[in-house]
Structures are given as structure tokens and as C-alpha cells.
Amino acid sequence: MAEFINFYFIPGLILGSIYALGAIGITMTFVILRFANFAHGESMTLGVYFAWTLVQLTGLHPLVVMPIAMVLTVLYALSIDRIFYKPLRNAPVVMLVVASFGLMLMTRSVVQFFWGVQLKSVLPGIQKPIMVLDYLRISPKHMMIIISALVLMFAVHYLLTYTKIGKAMRAMSDSPELARLTGIDTEKVVLATWVVGAALACAAGVFLAIDTHVETRMGFKLLLPMFAAAILGGVGRPYGALVGGLIIGLAEEISSYPFIGTEPLLNPGYKAGVAFAIMIGILIWRPSGLFKGKVF
Amino acid sequence: MDAFYGYMLYGISLATMGGIYAVLTLGLNVQWGFTGLFNAGIAGFFGIGAYTTAILTTAPTHRHLGGYEMPYVVGFLAAMLLCGIIAYLVGKVCLRLRSDYLAIATIGIAEIFRLILKNETWATNGPRGVSEIPKPFEHWPEPWNQFAFLALVLVIVAIVYVLVEVARKSPWGRVMTAIRENEPSAKAAGKNVEVFRMEGFVIGCMIMALAGALMAHYLKFVDPNATDPLLATFLVWVMLIVGGSANNKGAILGAFLMWVVWSATEIVTSRLPDELAIRAAYIRIFLIGLMLQIFLQKFPQGILPEKRPTVPKSNRNSETV
Amino acid sequence: MSVIELQSVYGGYGDTEILHGVSLKVEPGEIVVVIGPNGAGKSTAMKSVFGLLHLTKGEVLLDGAPITNTPPEQVVRKGVCYVPQTENIFQSLTVEENLEMGAYVREDDFKPRLDEIYELFPPLAEKRKQSAGTLSGGQRQMVAMGKALMLEPKILLLDEPTAGLSPKFRGEIFSIVKTINGLGTPILMVEQNAKQALTIADQGYVLVDGQNKFAGSGRDLLEDPEVAEMFLGGGKAAGGENDG
Known part of the structure; x- marks a missing residue:
């Protein structure tokens, strides 16, 4: 049991939180900007590399420099929107998806060009796990991630539930047309969506980097699970994305637990396929997702 | 004289690869230009085609599944058939939803496929790939073997082109255009939109599989990361958008053009000192990406715009009111 | 005029x-x-x-x-306020949030107006914290109209x-x-x-x-x-x- 919790459940929770934070941005962009943003993963990658550079420059802990990295990532996202997405606002959706696909590669190339492709570390050194209740072993970095993720999720919740712009974001997620008719400032909501999405993406990336390492393909690797999480939770439902992310993260990690006998239930080489399988499953069974989001 | 020979061989290889990409782009055009579907997993279907023919045509070896030593034709047809079946299954789930969902699902398929290639080493030899794939005309003397293969590719391009052009002008093609332009009224006219979309998707994937098979035989080698799969998918999209979506000639033009641009930039950057040369690849990708964005914003029709009688376009905004 | x-x-x-x-x-x-x-x-x-x-x-x-x-x-x-035939409420927002969004354009305190709308549509006052998508057809229509009326x-x-x-x-x-x-x-x-x-x-x-x-x-x-x-x-x- 301890083994299950320590080596499967907790990592699943961490991974799930990372997916969740990234998926919130994806689900809102999907419905407010009306397209699947393939470049979202690269916001994470870029954000991580910003954080890494800041860590190199200041010697501070990655979580300390993270807010600055988040600001930089937001600036990136807003510029990208202005230059590449805004001109296509009224174009057919597919053009935006193609554009985002192109931006995914462009951003990744920029990162690869400036920082190179070697693995980097944002929190070097091995850490001794803390013992909790003589039973659970949690490493300090996992604790940090879980706590920070919770703080961010709470902040998002607060934004969405108690602020005017947050409610406007939820309103526009429900129905962009009605939001426009109601007089909601749609451009403002669009900008807010980019800001929130990019900030969360940066954070998710930094958490992943803390947990593992820094590499240029991080964003792309997370893309499919994040999309799966958004769809699982119901497109346009930020809380759905949260739950969806957690489910997928847990499923991915737990899938390699030896439930039967000594062999992992699923060959760990196929972990990355778990998200996809869940997504296909939900698309077949209930395309609107768990929280009944939009189906297009 | 040697230099000339070198240039000629290079030219042949450019044309051959360009031709293979032309087949790929024609396949994508069926899906995107005709049917309006966004396939982001081109590399996956391409790879399935490549591996299928590789497994079927290679000699027996303990490193991977195979040894059937089938003739090329069988390899090609099997590649197309398998891809068609997989496309059908993927389509069944995703085609009734919006284009974004298909994009995500197809990227997923490509990724799954790559995982299978890497993990099922008994069948695919994992990351080391399948090699010594037989190549048509390989026993002919140089440079005739190269010419012959090029001719084969060009013939296939021509055949595919003719077939898709015929399809485009046929009643089937006109229904596809109607669906793409104004789905609600096509539905109202009694057309089974799902079936047509499925046909477009499956046929497109089968053409891509054919391209994959051609590539496998050309290079005599396939592996899970032959080219960065994402890059290959991306390049084909750029080819189509730049060349002219919904226009088959444009697809071919875009393929050759972008391939030449891509290769030419490689020559330029390979002359840089090593340190920069590696990084230069990223600049190339960035610039190609930028080119795509410019075309999307300024020339969305591509170099060769679609030629057809003007049909009243349903305004995107009108769907929302 | x-x-x-x-x-x-x-x-x-x-x-x-x-x-x-x-x-x-x-x-x-x-x-x-x-x-x-x-x-x-x-x-x-x-x-x-x-x-x-x-x-x-x-x-x-x-x-x-x-x-x-x-x-x-x-x-x-x-x-000028418009209530479309379909998709005229924000489904995942509560009744009260819908009305608040109706008042989005207003710079002043809209609370008095909110109370007036609740008086006009008593069932909404009861269900103000309920998610608008869960209401009956008739009540949803009330939300839609109330929302539009928030701007007077x-x-x-x-x-x-x-x-x-x-x-x-x-x-x-x-x-x-x-x-x-x-x-x-x-x-x-x-x-x-x-x-x-x-x-x-x-x-x-x-x-x-x-x-x-x-x-x-x-x-x-x-x-x-x-x-x-x-x-x-x-x-x-x-x-x-x-x-x-």
C-alpha cells in the first residue's frame, strides 16, 4: 500500500496537477478563442526556459523566480496573439489551428536555438524524502509542487468566481455570441484568457521541470494529455479541466502498477498512450465530457 | 565533370523527394482541400505505410518482423489497405466532431504509432529501425537506377494527380465542395455528410501511406524518428498552404517548391561552422514557420488559388447568428 | 419620434x-x-x-x-437589449451571475436594479444561486429577459x-x-x-x-x-x- 501511494499515487497527483494547470488554458482558449491551441505546450517550454535562465542569473529557487517567468510568458502569449492570431480572428477555425501548429514549431525552434537541446536542471541535487506518518515518503520538491499547485488552483478559482472579469470569462466560455450581445468586452476577455492560460502554463512547466528536468520537447509531450484533460473535463469548463488533468495524471502513473502479479498492468513504454486512450474513450462515450462542456 | 555528375545526382534526389512529398501533399489536399479536415498526424499515416511495406518486403531477420519478401506491389497495396482501415477507425470516432478534435486525435494516433514502433522491438527493431529494404531498380547501374526510381515516383505522382483531379470534377467532388462550403444545406439536400467525409479521410490517408511506402523503398531504411515526425507533418501543411489548398496543381507545386527551399537552406547552413550549423536547423524551421504565417494572413489561397465557379461562401460569422 | x-x-x-x-x-x-x-x-x-x-x-x-x-x-x-431565441443564458453561471453579466456595461451600482428584477421575477429570487442551466424552460426565459433588463x-x-x-x-x-x-x-x-x-x-x-x-x-x-x-x-x- 505504501508503495502504491509513494510511487504511483503521489507522482500521479503531481503529474495530474501539471496537466490540470495546463489544461485550464487549453479549455478556455478552445471555447473563447474557438480553436485548439497547439502552441500552448510551447508556452510551458518557454516559461520553463525563462525560469531556468533566471535561476542561473540569480541563484534563487525556481519557485521564487517563477512569478517573473510567468510575466515573461504572458508577454510572449500576448505578443503572439497580437501578431499571429488576431489577424485571423474571423478566419475559419482551421486557419487558426494551422497557425498555432506553425507557432508551436517556431517557438520550439527559438528555444532550441537560444538554449540548445541538452537536458538542463532547474533544481539540482538529490533531495532526501520526508517521512510523514512513518508511512508516506514525500520528497520536499513534491511537497512544494503540490502546495504551489493548490495555491494556483485556488487563485484561479477566486478569479473565476469572485471577479467581474473572471465571471465574464466563464460567461464567454459558455457562449461567446451571447457574451457579445450582452455587451461584454470580448477583446478584454480574450486578453485575460491568454494571460491566465500563459501564466498557468508557465507554472505547470516549472513544476514539471522541478520534478524531472528541463528539455525542449517538454511542451509537446504534455500537449496530448492536456488536450485529453480538457476534453475529458468538458471543453470550456475550467473546473472540468482541473479534474480531467488529475484523472489523467493519476491514470497514467497508476497504469504501470502491478495490479495483477508482478508485471505492470500496462507497459510503461505506453504511458503516453493512456491519455490518448482516455480521450478516445470519452469522445466515443460522452463527447461533452464529464462536466458537459461544448461539443462542436 | 564530376561536379556536374554530383549536381545531377543531387537534382535527381531533390526531384525524387519532392515527388514523394507531392504525393503526400495530394493526399492531404483530399482531406483538407476537398473535405475541410485537419489531419495533424500525417507523419503517423506516412509511417504506417512505410513500415508496412518494409516488413512485407524485407528478407528474414531476427531483428524484426518480416521476411516475407513480397513484391513491391504487395507492399504498396498492403500499406494503403492498412492505413485505410486505421483511418476508418479513427474517422468513425472523430469525424462527426469539429476539425480541432480531429487534429488532436490524429496527432494522438501519430504519437501512439511512434510508441508502438519504439516499444514493440520484436516487430520493428525499435529505435534502430528496419533497414535493407529492397529498392526498385537498385541493381541497375548508376545513375540509371536513380533516374528509374525518379521516373517511378513521377509516374505515381501523375497517376495520383489524375485520379484526384477526376474525383474533384466528378459528382462526388462537387458534393464534397458543397459540404465544405455549406454543410447545413448539403445535409438538407439529403447528402450523408458523414459518409462523404469518411471517404475523403480514408482516401487521403491511403495516398499518404503510398507516399510512405515510396519513401521506405527510396531510403531503404525506416525508423521511428526518421525525420522529426512533427516537422514532416508541418512541412506538408506548409506545402499545401503555400502551393494552394484545394488545388491539386498547387499541392504539387507547393511540395516541390518547399522541398527545394528546405533543401537549399540546408546547403546554405551546412557551410556555417559546426557550432552554428546545428542551431541553424532551428532557424530554418523558424523561417518556414514564418512563411506559413505570412501566407495564412496575406495569401490564404496560396500561390495557385482554387479554381472553381464561385459558390456563395457561408460567412463564418453568419453561423453564430 | x-x-x-x-x-x-x-x-x-x-x-x-x-x-x-x-x-x-x-x-x-x-x-x-x-x-x-x-x-x-x-x-x-x-x-x-x-x-x-x-x-x-x-x-x-x-x-x-x-x-x-x-x-x-x-x-x-x-x-438596446436583445434576447435571442436560443442560447440566451449563460448555462454554467448562476442566475445571479447571469444578471450581473447583464449589467456588465453599467458603471454604477446595479444592486437596486437587481432587486427590481427579482421583484419582477419572483422564482428567480428563490433560485438566485442556482446554475441557470438547471432551470426549467420558462424560468430560463425569465433569466434571459431579466438579464437584458438589467441595463434599463x-x-x-x-x-x-x-x-x-x-x-x-x-x-x-x-x-x-x-x-x-x-x-x-x-x-x-x-x-x-x-x-x-x-x-x-x-x-x-x-x-x-x-x-x-x-x-x-x-x-x-x-x-x-x-x-x-x-x-x-x-x-x-x-x-x-x-x-x-
């Missing part, structure tokens, strides 16, 4: 023209009803007030000033407010419409339930195939034999393009 006036407007979506010279007026304090067969362009005419389609000819006037082809977000700010608009546009509602609720909606009008808001309403709608109308317009066919007071139209034949016995008129 009319609150809203359409002067011989032509327009449609893309290359399809749906309105071929439609005119109508809403005078202060009136309930104006637009009826007609499917595909007549009733909803389209209403949408043209709100800038939701492109008008190629003709003018739309608000209090005498032209607002032709003004985008919706600006029309709202001028005091100069005129309220209603697109088939009783669509999909049971006969009992239809009556309730019409009575609510009368109450709102009684409190001072002119109303322009498109309706499929011609007979009931005309009974509360001060003025009515009948549109067929994108053009004016009849006009008159509610009572006059009800008693007009031709109108009666079209709707109240004759059934659907022939064909017609999709009503926008």
Missing part, C-alpha cells in the same frame, strides 16, 4: 439577401409584434437592428439617429420568447411582457404564436418573404380575414429560405 425605426432595409448573410425592403416602427411605450411564416425574415429583421447582419440598403434609427450596421457591442451600450434599456428586443414552451408558460411569458411594457419599456417582439402575440400588441407587422405584407394595430390584424387565413387556419406559407 420613434424609438426604433427600420427604413426600407435590405440585407442578409453573405451573398444571400433575405430582407427586401422592410420597414417598421416602434413608438414610445408600444409593444410591436412581428409575425409571419417560416422563412419570412422576422428574426433577421430584428437582428438587423442589433447589427448582427449586414444591411446593404436602408437605415436603422434609434431615437432618430442612425445606427445602421453598428456592431452589437455598441448597440447594447446605446440602450430604451427598448427590449425579444426573438420568439415563447418558442418551445408549453401553452401554460406561453401565457405567463406574454403576461410578463405586458408587465415589463407597463413599467415603461417599449418592446419589439418576433413571434410564431401569432394569435396570442397580437392580443397584447399595440402594433403588428406581417412579413412574408422578406417584405412587409400587412401592418396595423394588434386588434385590426386579428380581425383581418387575410391574416387569419395565413396563420390562424391556413397553416404554413410556401417554402422560403431559412429564417436567419
